[in-house]
Amino acid sequence: MDATAGSHARGGHSHPTPGIYFKVAIVLFLLTAFEVLTFEAGRGGLGPALRPLFEPIVVLVLVVFSGAKFVLVALFYMHLKDDSRLLANLFAFPLVIAAVVIAALLVLFRYWREGVGP
């Protein structure tokens, strides 16, 4: 269903309907279930045959799925999809800084630990 089609007008912006909220909740639940199943398969909990298939992709799957869940909650439940661009920027700008801080610290400490640095 189109999000805007089922929305109600609210002074220049619209919020999704309960039906859309429910669909998002189901997708969030399924993504979490897939995350846990991938983790279990990757450590051999679902049988030794699956382990070599899933072990190399666990990190990638977790990053992609948790990123998708984050975006879904922000867009639909926090209403950033329909709310003012100012509010989206207030959230996105610190989020970018946060991501850069995490990446920079990980790179810095890896560099230091491996003894490549000064």
Next chain:
Amino acid sequence: MSQAAAIAHPPHDVPEHPTATGIDSRKVAIWALIGSECLFFASLISTYLVYKGKSLIGPLPHAESQCVLHGKLQTCEGVFEIPLVTAGTAVLLFSSFFVVLALYGAQKGNRKMLIGWLTGTVLSGMFFVGMQVYEFTHFYHKGMGYGTNLFSSTFFTLTGFHGSHVTVGVIWLATLLVLAIRGKLPPGKSLNLELAALYWHFVDVVWIVIFPTVYLLR
């Protein structure tokens, strides 16, 4: 709607006072708070990741290790109980769904919907906090105190701060629930719930990042 009725119940998205942005200042403020909280949790998550796998003694999250339990060095198994935390995660995710339905009810003036879903949200939050208290107690009995090793210090700091945010959210939403039951949360004041809901969703998205990073990443 008559002018008197319009004053008594103003539309829920119109600022009470004129603002330069046209957006209610309280909504801008909560988003600014959420932005600053992103940086706060980024520092805790990066600290956890930087020290991941650097503990010299157990217990460890997934693997067996040597640890001191009851004053004796012995072999300890991994401490994490993934099914329990997965259940807590699912409940927290659904609580975000519950609170948007409560907000929808508040905006539509549907009191039954507002009170019902808001009660569900508060109970879900309490379940999550209870799950975390049980988990921390369980870890303590397995010999993992705050200062046991690098893993325990970074783990308790990160998840403890998240748990305290959930607790604040539960208290905030429970206060609004009491107001709703007393009939003091009409559609004109639904922004009060929208602000609490935004905070609650933020607590949820932080857990969406923490859950795989801490519990599923080996």
